Amino acid sequence: MPQGKPETVPDDGLTTRQRRKSPVLAVHTGIGKGKSTAAFGMALRAWNVGWPIAVFQFVKSPKWRVGEEAAFRALGRAHDESGAGAPVTWHKMGEGWSWLARPGDERDHAAEAAEGWAQVKRDLAVQRYGFYVLDEFTYPMHWGWVDTADVVETLRARPGSQHVVITGRYAAPPLLELADLVTEMGKVKHPMDAGRKGQAGIEW
Amino acid sequence: MPQGKPETVPDDGLTTRQRRKSPVLAVHTGIGKGKSTAAFGMALRAWNVGWPIAVFQFVKSPKWRVGEEAAFRALGRAHDESGAGAPVTWHKMGEGWSWLARPGDERDHAAEAAEGWAQVKRDLAVQRYGFYVLDEFTYPMHWGWVDTADVVETLRARPGSQHVVITGRYAAPPLLELADLVTEMGKVKHPMDAGRKGQAGIEW
Incomplete structure (x- = not known):
């Protein structure tokens, strides 16, 4: 329920007000559904309070997140037209990253992932956005394409x-250690177990 | 990752195409964060494919879901103005339910919850919407304010x-049995454990 009481009050010299403004690092991991979905749900709240949103999709599938992308682009347009909410920027590795003049080498996923992380670092350094969704970003870390220690140090010092918010399976222990909020999505039951295939509107 | 293969193909006489159109009942339960947040993330996909969305908030807190509500109202307006996406209807128990001419008895949460469920039943019967978020609906069932057997039978026969999609802790076993998709959000780490209080943009 919404109004929880902290179990302890930290001895960090901060006021409640300062603590309310603390930047949050959230990690959604586990094998169940809802890791990215919940990240985009969080982004709805960020949009409403006016934090500029950036999404970095570290995945290649063309169908992936089309619903979320369309909805957030509509929210970004709503901001541009009426000033409501916040601007939205959406970057996709699957299309060679939108800030690159030319698409990268499509076969070199490792280089593409590294280039995505390099852009996130540049944006964090200049505080370009207020809310970052690093979607499926655990995988390039897990596969060694992006250095986990560099990610942890960069986020710690941002x-x-x-x-x-970072999503994906196999989140590295140092990342979980740094995170303020970790949720593990566990699979209890999934339609594909019953032989269903994914469907538009539900899976993408 | 997005394109999974079903582990088995059911002997239900349906084609893959028919199975792709199957109505889904999802339950997000467990003590962790992200249950409702993931439900609203799912609703983004529903919006994009044009399914009229209804949200029923079975909670009383005035701050609860303000970010999601503002964003979905903006998406609903985007639909009204440009035809993109789908219409959005948002009902709050905390304001006495919008379809009631007069607010109900604020002190009688049980009666209010029952009235909310009665409206959901009426809407399901006439197929008024394509995607329903019954937010925190497990609680009125858990507390006996809404009959779980009636919910299960109504949903089974819809x-x-x-x-x-139904969210909340303490989801009843018969509801989980009926559900096509069950995700349990487990708490691994939460900012309130470290003495933080909730903050706008993150918690609401």
Whole structure:
């Protein structure tokens, strides 16, 4: 339920007000559904309070997140037209990253993932956004394409009040250690177990 | 990852195409964060494919879901203005339910919850929406304010292709049995454990 009481009050010299403004690092991991879905749900709240949102999709599938992308692009347009909410920027590795003049080498996923992380670092350094969704970002770390220690150190030292949510299985222990909020999505039951295939509107 | 293969193909006489159109009942339960957040993330996909969305908030807190509500109202307006996506209807128990001419008895949460469920039943019967978020609906069932057997039977017999997602702790076994998709959100780490209080943009 919404209004919880902290179990302890930390001896960090901060006021409650300061603690309310603390930048949050969230990790959604586990083998169940809802890791990215919940990250985009969080982004709805970020949009509403006016934090500029950036999504970095570290995945290649063309169908992936089309529903979320369409909805957030509509929310970004709503901001541009009426000032409501916040601007939305959406970057996809699967299309060679939108800030690159030319698409990268499609066969070299490792280089593409590294280039994505390099952009996230540049954006964090200049505090370009208020809320980052690093979707499926655990995989390039897990596969060694992006250095986990570099990610952890960069996030630990990030300036200002930039909130970050990272999704995907196999989240590395140092990342979980640094995170303020970790949720593990466990699979209890899934339609594919019953032989169903994915369907538009539900899976993408 | 997005394209999974079903582990088995059911002997139900349905084609893959028919199975792709099957109405889904999802339950997000467990003590961790992200149950409702993931439900609203699912609703983004529903919006994108044009399924009219209804949200029923079975909670009383005035701050609860303000970010999601603002974003979905913006998406609903985007639909009204440009035809993109789908219409969005948002009902809150905390304001006495919007279809009631007069607010109900604020002190009688049980009666209010029952009235909310009665409206869901009426809407399901006439297939008013394509995607229902019954937010925190497990609690009125858990507390005996809404009859779980009636919910299960109504959902089992619902006509057409109406998708339903139910969130909250203590989901009843018969509901989990009926559900096509069950995800348990487990708490691994939460900011309140470290003495933080909730903050706008993150918690609501």
